[in-house]
Amino acid sequence: MNKDIVLLNHLWTDIYYQLRYKHQEKITHQGIRILQVIDKEDEVGIKEIANAIHVSHNTASEHIKRLLEKDYVFKTRSSKDERKVILRLSELGIDVLHRHSSLDEEKLKHILFEQMSDEERKLILEAFTLLKERASDVHNS
Amino acid sequence: MNKDIVLLNHLWTDIYYQLRYKHQEKITHQGIRILQVIDKEDEVGIKEIANAIHVSHNTASEHIKRLLEKDYVFKTRSSKDERKVILRLSELGIDVLHRHSSLDEEKLKHILFEQMSDEERKLILEAFTLLKERASDVHNS
DNA sequence: AGATTATATCTTATATTACGATATATATGA
DNA sequence: TCATATATATCGTAATATAAGATATAATCT
Structure with missing residues (x-):
């Protein structure tokens, strides 16, 4: 090379x-990866998370449930398809992601x-x- | 800011x-952090790993044991103090770390x-x- | 020689991760 | 309109990751 x-x-x-950053907050490894996908991609739903981190949709949904409980993400609904959840980072989620991926x-x-x-x-x-x-x-x- | x-x-x-890199090899989150410390610091032993990732020495030793089993690291002994293990990355360890932290x-x-x-x-x-x-x-x- | 240090092993426990089965609601196509 | 497909949620089950106290051995220091 x-x-x-x-x-x-x-x-x-x-x-x-x-x-x-040193002394980072406790968040799961998959949690960080998910926050990253939500940050960098558009219109991210459960299916997109599942595809991005290579897990089943049920696993993705469970991960999101935990991130919701911690107030790192919140859900909106797509205006184009009511079944579709669109995930967004909360202020807290943005901060946690920042500390785990930024300088x-x-x-x-x-x-x-x-x-x-x-x-x-x-x-x-x-x-x-x-x-x-x-x-x-x-x-x- | x-x-x-x-x-x-x-x-x-x-x-x-x-x-x-996409499609990364399966390695634990703490495993990657440990490989990184070994790569970037000098004369890394169990104590240094424990300090770097904020776990007890026993936990650090267990993590290293598993990385040894997977041939990601190998042990040498310090010439200054025979108790002291100096950890080094194997070729495979370098490759795995590369794929998880490089472009x-x-x-x-x-x-x-x-x-x-x-x-x-x-x-x-x-x-x-x-x-x-x-x-x-x-x-x- | 006794105390301290560096690491290893064992035991125990909790957290994380994963997915199949099942369910509900919405959207699409015949 | 009805059958089928799609998007997500929940539950039950199981494996792996993670952590640390107790204990042990060997090396180093006082």
Whole structure:
């Protein structure tokens, strides 16, 4: 495999390891994965969750029941099909997901605004934006 | 929170969501966290694992036992203290960790070498390298 | 030599995860 | 309109993951 790709992944995993939040809330592994799908996809229902995490619909429904009990998600109904549940993240759900998948904001603040010049910060944002755009092209294809 | 930081995190989670490997091997959640610690830290033993994932030493030892059985890790002994186990990732462990924490190499290859110019690729690598270096400063402080 | 440290094993218990069977409500097609 | 399909919910059952106290052995330190 090309060394640039290996390097990029090494940088990626290092950055996450070093900048991740510590002392995270207790939430199940499948719970995080589900919150992520709800966050990143459109019109997510039980069936979509089941497909995304490769479980049966009953299992997906049970997982969602527990996330509902914890107030991490809430249900709306599709206007196009009343059977269809559309899942949404609550404020609490967004926060929990953030802490399990994002980079620590205090650390980022320190790096971007106290350690980097304006030019460097621009470089970072530009590069991430570029990669994200290209990633979207691959993901949607 | 500053909008650049929110943006960066949005980009970060989007990139990971879109470029992560799909159809991952079955490995426990704590298993992945342990492989990660072994990968990123130096001289990792049972005590360090216990501290890193916030469990008792007995629990840590049990987790390691299972990772040993699956050939994801192997043990060496510290030359400084014979009691001390130093854990290392096997090739298989490296591969499993890679698939659970890195960006899909085929997707990266497509993006970096088929969709991007040389200049763009350089920008990405430069930005990631810069962020990684600054992240190391924060992590080690 | 006795105390401390590093790890391993065993026992016990709870949480998480999964799915088949069954049920209800809604939507679709003949 | 009725039969069938679809979307989700609940229940019962079972396996796996996770955790830690008690106990043990070996190595290191005082």
